[in-house]
Amino acid sequence: xxxxIFEPWNDPSAKPLIQFKNVTKKFxxxxxxxxxxxxxxxxxxxxxxxxxxxxxxxxxxMLAGFETPTEGTILLGGEDIAPIPPNKRAVNMMFQSYAxxxxxxxxxxxxxxxxxxxxxxxxxxxxxxxxLKLTRLEQFAKRKPHQISGGQRQRVALAxxxxxxxxxxxxxxxxxxxxxxxxxxxxxxxxxxxxKTGTTFVIVTHDQEEAMTVASRVAVMDDGRIIQxxxxxxxxxxxxxxxxxxxxxxxxxxxxxxxxxxxxxxxxFAEGQPPLRSKSDTRLDKGQACHLAIRPEKVSITAEKPxxxxxxxxxxxxxxxxxxxxxxxxxxxxxxxxxxAQTANTRRLSRRxxxxxxxxxxxxxxxxxxxxxx
Amino acid sequence: xxxxxxxxxxxxxxxxLFLVPFIIVLKISLSDTALSIPPxxxxxxxxxxxxGIKDFFGNLDFENFEFLTTDDLYxxxxxxxxxxxxxxxxxxxxxxYPIAYGMANxxxxxxxxxxxxxxxxxxxxxxIRVYSWMGILSNEGYLNQLLLSLGVISEPLTILNTNTAxxxxxxxTYLPFMILPIYSxxxxxxxxxxxxxxxxxxxxxxxxWLVTIPLSKSGIIAGCFLVFIPTLGEFVIPSLLGGSKTLMxxxxxxxxxxxxxDWPVASAVAVILLLILIVPIILFQRNEQKxxxxxx
Numbered sequence: 001x002x003x004x005i006f007e008p009w010n011d012p013s014a015k016p017l018i019q020f021k022n023v024t025k026k027f028x029x030x031x032x033x034x035x036x037x038x039x040x041x042x043x044x045x046x047x048x049x050x051x052x053x054x055x056x057x058x059x060x061x062m063l064a065g066f067e068t069p070t071e072g073t074i075l076l077g078g079e080d081i082a083p084i085p086p087n088k089r090a091v092n093m094m095f096q097s098y099a100x101x102x103x104x105x106x107x108x109x110x111x112x113x114x115x116x117x118x119x120x121x122x123x124x125x126x127x128x129x130x131x132l133k134l135t136r137l138e139q140f141a142k143r144k145p146h147q148i149s150g151g152q153r154q155r156v157a158l159a160x161x162x163x164x165x166x167x168x169x170x171x172x173x174x175x176x177x178x179x180x181x182x183x184x185x186x187x188x189x190x191x192x193x194x195x196k197t198g199t200t201f202v203i204v205t206h207d208q209e210e211a212m213t214v215a216s217r218v219a220v221m222d223d224g225r226i227i228q229x230x231x232x233x234x235x236x237x238x239x240x241x242x243x244x245x246x247x248x249x250x251x252x253x254x255x256x257x258x259x260x261x262x263x264x265x266x267x268x269f270a271e272g273q274p275p276l277r278s279k280s281d282t283r284l285d286k287g288q289a290c291h292l293a294i295r296p297e298k299v300s301i302t303a304e305k306p307x308x309x310x311x312x313x314x315x316x317x318x319x320x321x322x323x324x325x326x327x328x329x330x331x332x333x334x335x336x337x338x339x340x341a342q343t344a345n346t347r348r349l350s351r352r353x354x355x356x357x358x359x360x361x362x363x364x365x366x367x368x369x370x371x372x373x374x
Numbered sequence: 375x376x377x378x379x380x381x382x383x384x385x386x387x388x389x390x391l392f393l394v395p396f397i398i399v400l401k402i403s404l405s406d407t408a409l410s411i412p413p414x415x416x417x418x419x420x421x422x423x424x425x426g427i428k429d430f431f432g433n434l435d436f437e438n439f440e441f442l443t444t445d446d447l448y449x450x451x452x453x454x455x456x457x458x459x460x461x462x463x464x465x466x467x468x469x470x471y472p473i474a475y476g477m478a479n480x481x482x483x484x485x486x487x488x489x490x491x492x493x494x495x496x497x498x499x500x501x502i503r504v505y506s507w508m509g510i511l512s513n514e515g516y517l518n519q520l521l522l523s524l525g526v527i528s529e530p531l532t533i534l535n536t537n538t539a540x541x542x543x544x545x546x547t548y549l550p551f552m553i554l555p556i557y558s559x560x561x562x563x564x565x566x567x568x569x570x571x572x573x574x575x576x577x578x579x580x581x582x583w584l585v586t587i588p589l590s591k592s593g594i595i596a597g598c599f600l601v602f603i604p605t606l607g608e609f610v611i612p613s614l615l616g617g618s619k620t621l622m623x624x625x626x627x628x629x630x631x632x633x634x635x636d637w638p639v640a641s642a643v644a645v646i647l648l649l650i651l652i653v654p655i656i657l658f659q660r661n662e663q664k665x666x667x668x669x670x
Binding site for chain 1: 566
């Protein structure tokens with residue numbers, strides 16, 4: 001059974017649901033969003049990811065209508081939304097604090113938006129029942145928000161924001177208040193609900209793992225700018241900058257100068273070490289400064305020098321971070337450079353091969369690292 | 375044991391300063407007037423032993439309470455006090471809510487100043503402040519002078535010694551008691567709730583009506599009781615600003631005590647006033663308790 005791959009961003013004929021066109025937002029002298037242009041497509045699960053203060057929340061509040069762009073336009077379904085007040089937009093938002101009305105029951109909270117549309121009573125009841133079922137809250141309908149758990153509150157907030165069947169649902173750090181285990185379950189639940197309802201979701205988060213898990217595309221932001229918009233896999237495997245490589249996941253960044261050779265580059269990165277070998281499409285001149293970003297799981301760690309490895313170097317184990325399923329080794333090269341290597345703990349700990357102060361060999365292939373211009 | 379010791383202090387306080395005086399007043403209300411010091415009989419005489427105590431209780435009766443029902447002055451005064459207290463409370467709410475709302479929405483660095491301005495009048499004696507209203511409201515007062523000079527009116531308005539002056543005095547005096555609880559309820563209000571309401575299709579006004587008002591309800595109730603309860607027995611404001619037609623039970627009480635020197639009837643008036651006040655006081659306490667429970 002073939003399934004069509006959902007990639008409207010690669011289809012030039014697809015019409016985006018949301019278009020940011022040269023949007024700038026200033027608060028006084030402070031530039032929160034700096035001339036950004038990007039598209040979000042219908043039914044996407046789009047994540048805005050970045051450290052706090054990077055402008056991701058401002059971006060979302062402009063979509064909701066709580067802020068207006070200083071310059072540029074935002075189009076929703078081809079229509080400029082700037083003059084539309086938040087209460088008239090086909091956009092709903094799930095707030096970070098959930099913002100549930102404490103004086104209303106779960107049922108009344110979910111029905112709140114529907115009542116504002118003067119929907120007939122039986123329709124409201126049907127819709128609320130549907131939402132309660134979707135979020136598995138049936139038995140809590142009569143409770144007040146302070147009488148239910150944090151996870152249930154999160155689901156009420158989600159049900160309330162979905163009840164009006166918005167074209168676009170905004171989620172502001174939706175899982176921030178949940179503990180780690182519940183957060184993981186809820187991530188999958190969110191994806192499930194997004195798929196079932198076919199609503200376009202835009203999620204704001206600072207948690208890269210969360211963004212990677214739920215999103216169809218991730219926009220990595222820094223300082224009012226989107227650095228890269230791509231699928232989670234491409235963000236991880238082909239970051240376009242040192243910032244993105246460093247922000248997403250664990251990485252070792254080796255800086256050096258490139259020399260083109262055959263179909264790749266030799267990178268001189270340290271005295272007394274052989275040059276690193278990397279195949280890359282990145283265009284670099286001879287002697288240009290560059291960075292090689294390498295993920296720890298792509299680095300093999302062995303006791304003996306591996307044969308035929310494109311890159312191999314010896315070092316001493318400085319630190320071991322045991323994560324249960326994985327162990328991360330911090331290996332120090334003779335020149336002081338630390339390289340992270342990760343192994344899956346497929347065997348029990350008692351049979352671990354390496355320990356602190358061991359001399360080991362690190363190796364990786366010529367395509368394992370991402371070569372970035374410096 | 376330590377719990378008991380801790381509890382006993384406030385209870386002893388209440389007993390000594392509220393229950394004991396109340397029992398004394400209750401006892402006087404059951405006595406008869408007499409030309410003596412104190413001006414009522416019987417007095418408890420322990421030296422006569424058991425017989426004295428029996429005599430004492432035998433001489434107590436409900437005559438004074440019966441007397442209150444025979445003269446319509448009293449129930450009219452109670453009713454009029456209830457009406458004035460109620461109207462004054464509503465007026466104070468109408469004036470106080472916008473002020474509290476404005477304070478809660480003022481920039482953070484302004485709030486301490488605004489709060490200070492609300493509390494500042496307490497630094498001057500209440501009596502002096504009420505007197506100064508006489509200077510403002512009288513026929514030759516500042517208000518009439520201002521209105522005459524502006525040409526708004528051609529003859530001075532008679533405000534002093536009317537119920538209007540009483541309302542002005544009560545609203546002015548009790549305004550902080552209304553503003554502070556409402557302000558504290560509004561200040562706690564999470565701004566994202568209003569954004570959520572707007573996001574779900576409310577206009578600014580409906581969001582205010584459906585979210586702000588219900589969530590400041592406890593503050594409104596607290597403020598209303600804090601104004602209503604003392605206003606009901608208010609004496610100074612009606613006697614200084616009100617006229618001969620202003621009938622309030624506090625004034626009646628004062629006259630019974632000091633003009634008629636009829637302590638037993640005055641005490642009976644006070645006991646009935648207390649019974650009337652117990653209902654709103656209990657409602658007020660329940661509101662506070664509910665508020666605490668809701669906040670968990």
